[in-house]
Each structure stands twice: as C-alpha cells, then as structure tokens.
Amino acid sequence: MRRAVVVGVLLTLLPATAASAADLEELLDRSHDASYSAEQVISCNTPEGARDAVVSLEQVGGELQVSGEVEVSSDSGGWALTSEGSVVDSASVEAGTNGAEPIYRVDDGVANPFLDRKAGLYRLYAGDVLRGELIVDGATGALLSVVTYNADGEVYCDRRFIEFDPTAPDVAVPSVASGEALEPSEDAAAFPERLGTFERLDIYEDGEGLVFAYYSDGFFSFAVFKTPSVVELTDPGSLTLEGLVYGRSFSPGQVTYSWETRNGGMALVGDLPPDLHPEILAGLDQPFSPGILGRLWRNLFG
Amino acid sequence: MTHPTELISAYLDGELTRAEVSQLQAHMSSCGKCVADMEGLQKVRTSVRSLPLIELPPGLLGDAEPVVVPLRRNRGFWVGAAAAGVAVVIAVATMLTPQPTSLSVNDLNSRFGARVSLDPAFGPAKVAVPDVRDLTE
Numbered sequence: 270m271r272r273a274v275v276v277g278v279l280l281t282l283l284p285a286t287a288a289s290a291a292d293l294e295e296l297l298d299r300s301h302d303a304s305y306s307a308e309q310v311i312s313c314n315t316p317e318g319a320r321d322a323v324v325s326l327e328q329v330g331g332e333l334q335v336s337g338e339v340e341v342s343s344d345s346g347g348w349a350l351t352s353e354g355s356v357v358d359s360a361s362v363e364a365g366t367n368g369a370e371p372i373y374r375v376d377d378g379v380a381n382p383f384l385d386r387k388a389g390l391y392r393l394y395a396g397d398v399l400r401g402e403l404i405v406d407g408a409t410g411a412l413l414s415v416v417t418y419n420a421d422g423e424v425y426c427d428r429r430f431i432e433f434d435p436t437a438p439d440v441a442v443p444s445v446a447s448g449e450a451l452e453p454s455e456d457a458a459a460f461p462e463r464l465g466t467f468e469r470l471d472i473y474e475d476g477e478g479l480v481f482a483y484y485s486d487g488f489f490s491f492a493v494f495k496t497p498s499v500v501e502l503t504d505p506g507s508l509t510l511e512g513l514v515y516g517r518s519f520s521p522g523q524v525t526y527s528w529e530t531r532n533g534g535m536a537l538v539g540d541l542p543p544d545l546h547p548e549i550l551a552g553l554d555q556p557f558s559p560g561i562l563g564r565l566w567r568n569l570f571g
Numbered sequence: 572m573t574h575p576t577e578l579i580s581a582y583l584d585g586e587l588t589r590a591e592v593s594q595l596q597a598h599m600s601s602c603g604k605c606v607a608d609m610e611g612l613q614k615v616r617t618s619v620r621s622l623p624l625i626e627l628p629p630g631l632l633g634d635a636e637p638v639v640v641p642l643r644r645n646r647g648f649w650v651g652a653a654a655a656g657v658a659v660v661i662a663v664a665t666m667l668t669p670q671p672t673s674l675s676v677n678d679l680n681s682r683f684g685a686r687v688s689l690d691p692a693f694g695p696a697k698v699a700v701p702d703v704r705d706l707t708e
Contacts, residue, residue, distance in 0.1 A: 294691060297691045297692050297694070297696075298691060300694045300695070300696075301691065301693060301694055303694075307695070309695060309698060311698065311699075311700065322700040324698065324700060326695065326698065328694065328695075331688075331693070333688075333693070333694065333698075335698055335700070337700055338700070339700075339701060341684065341701070343684060343685075343687070343688040343693070344688060345688060345689060346685055346686075346688060346689050347685055347688065348680075348681050348682075348684030348685040348687075348688055349681075350677065350680070350681065350684075350701060357677060358677040358678065358680070358681040359681055360681035360682045360684065360685040361685055362682070362685045362686050362689070364686070364689040367689065367690075367691065368690060368691040368692075403696075411694075411695070412694060412695045412696055413695075415695060415696040428695055428696065428698060430695070451682075451685075471686065473682070473686070475682075477674065477678075479674060479678070479682070481682055481683075483683075483686045485690060485692075487691075487692075488692050488696075490687060490690055490692065490697075491683075492679070492682065492683040492686060494679055494682075496674050497674075498673060498674070500674050500675065500676060500678075500679060501675075501676075502676060503676065503702055518676075518702070520699060520700055520701060520702045521699065521700040522697075522698055522699035522700060523680075523699035523700075525676060525679065525680075534674075536679050538679050538680065538683040539683070540697060540699065
C-alpha cells in the first residue's frame, strides 16, 4: 500500500517534472484498485487481420464489467458472460499463486497528458525489446491506454480509453460468483513448469474432464487446457510450425489455439503477442490426427 | 444326358474330391463320349508339356508381375461380406459409444477469464471481447 501511495504522488507530479522509474507491480496494483467508467477502443493487428471492438467499462475496485455486443462481468476469481440478459457461461476459481515475478523493466515515466488529464507514459521492456506502453492516469492510477508490441516493434494491440469518468459507477458490478469455485490442483506434472519466459502459477481440474494451467510473465498471461476432445473454433485460421498445424482464432484482445493430440485435445487462450506463440506451442503436446479407426479406438477404450 | 466336361479337366489337374472322382468314374463307365474327351484332353496336355522351353528376350515382359488368380471365383463374395460386416460393426459401435464431453470456446473463455480476474494485471490491459459467433454454438 505504501508503494502505491508513493507511485500516486509521483504520477501527480509528472506534468511538472519527469517521473522516477516505477515497477510494473506498483502500476498494476494502482490500476486494479481504481474505480471509474470508460469507453475503450481495442484495435489488434493479428496475422489473420484486424480485430477491433469498442466496449464500455465500469470498474469498482477489483470488479470489472465490460459491455459491448455481450456483457462480461469479472471479480476476484469469478467470470460471467451475459447475452440479452441471460448468463451464457460462468466460472469461478480460487488462486493458489497470485502473480508471477514480472520479467519486465519499466523505464522512467514521462508526462503524457491523455484525455485532458494529467498522466504518465511508461514503457515496458523485456531485455531490450519494447513490449508495452502504459499511460497511467495521475489521479486514479487507471490505465488509460495500453499498447502491446511484437518483438519486431509492430503494434499488436492498442487499448485506449476514448472517454473516462473517474467517479465510481453508480451501479455496482453484479457479483458473478456462482457454483463452487475450482481449487488449484496438485497435479503439477501435467504441465511444464515454464513455457518460454512464462511461469506456471496454478493448475485446475473440473468435473468435465478439463484440466488447465495458468501461466504469466508478470504482464501477459495465458491458460493451457487439456480436454477430452478437441474444441472446435469458429471460423479458425491456422499456424503451421515445423509441419504441425494448430487451429487458431483471434478476437479483439485475445488469441485461442485448439488442436488434437494423442490423448484428446489441447487449447491455449491468452493475450500474447503473436511472436511469442511458437516457443510456447513447441513446449506443449504436438498436434496429432489419429484417423478414423484410431478415433474409434480412442472412443471405445479411451 | 449331361456330360461333366469341367470335372474331366479338374480331374486331370488333380483338383477333385474323392466324392467327385467317384461320381466322374461312375459316369464314364457308361459314357464313351466322355472317355474319348478325356483321352483327347490328355493328349493335348501331353503335347503342350512336350514343347521345348525357350528363354524370352530381356525386357520383353517389362515390369510385368505374376498375378495370382483365385481358383474359386466366389471367394470375392465372402471378402465383400466380411468387409460389410466390419463396416456395420464400426457403424453400430460408433453410434453406441458415448462421445467425450464436448467443450466449447466459451468453456475455455470462462475459465481463463475467471483466473485472469485474480491476476495483478487484470483490468483494462486484459480486456478481451468474446466472438459473438461462439455464443450460438
């Protein structure tokens, strides 16, 4: 908390002088605790074309509601997707490990007014590679703009507020917790401890034969799923790595991979820039097509 | 009277069963025509076998390979029947076998979203918009 206050003071002073360096955890903590309403534009340049969206955000403390064509509500471990007033899907988990140690270096912030507000611009580097630019509101700590980059310097996703109201939303974000929360599993052997620069934090197993692990590098994150059967993607593209084909689909702010393996299916969901995908996929079970008889055998005998 | 011409040929090839040999001998004991046919056929075979063997010029047959012709043509019926049986078993087994639980993209999104909400980076930097087409699945 004391660190967050220090960062807040520094951000307030940013317009007058160049700010001192802050670490990523402090910036994210402050943004996490902010309350506001905003309109956000998401523009992602993916290998399969542009993926854009405009959404409304309402954040109260750690709770966030995103409204667009559908409505997504999230709080501490809960997530619900609502469409036309009905909950389409929801899930709830408990964390075993809160976060990974960030691999990123944050440079000295510079004053960068945004939406007529005092704000600071911070750049995130992995080694010498620019991976992100954060524009942080001086008064609230909210992330007004987040731009992420591929290693070649091309923008992957640009998320920026086009409207911002720093007062807490009148309507509280509805609680999304429903059913029993999944607890972290002890079956650590099911997934690699590290994938590239990403650290495995938690593993979960539900009653539907689905097991998944959550990985983070302190900023980007993804989940790897092992499923009884391959998950069908809507209108998928593909990525071929050394002759192996992975089904892939991009949506604004997110990528999903799905492929069949010798033991069923695997999938990956995350916010990773595309240049990070090959190294991560190479560390997982390879795509495999068993053929008709093989599929029958699998269905009969598992 | 029906003359068992095919049995005569098979007899000379040693392909008849004992019962068929008895049946043929019984017929020939009273059928001069068949006896004459058998003698004629035997002479032809003897003549053919007495012809000299010659060596073919290299390359005359190219890549031709020997073909094994089944003696009994009705074997194809049984092969077809067996294949059809296997196909029926597979079809029935496929229909009766419970399929693995089918998971959708929404199932993945919900679990990922729930875990992300516990991430220190959760907030505007993590906002993602589900593909509405997935909702209809």
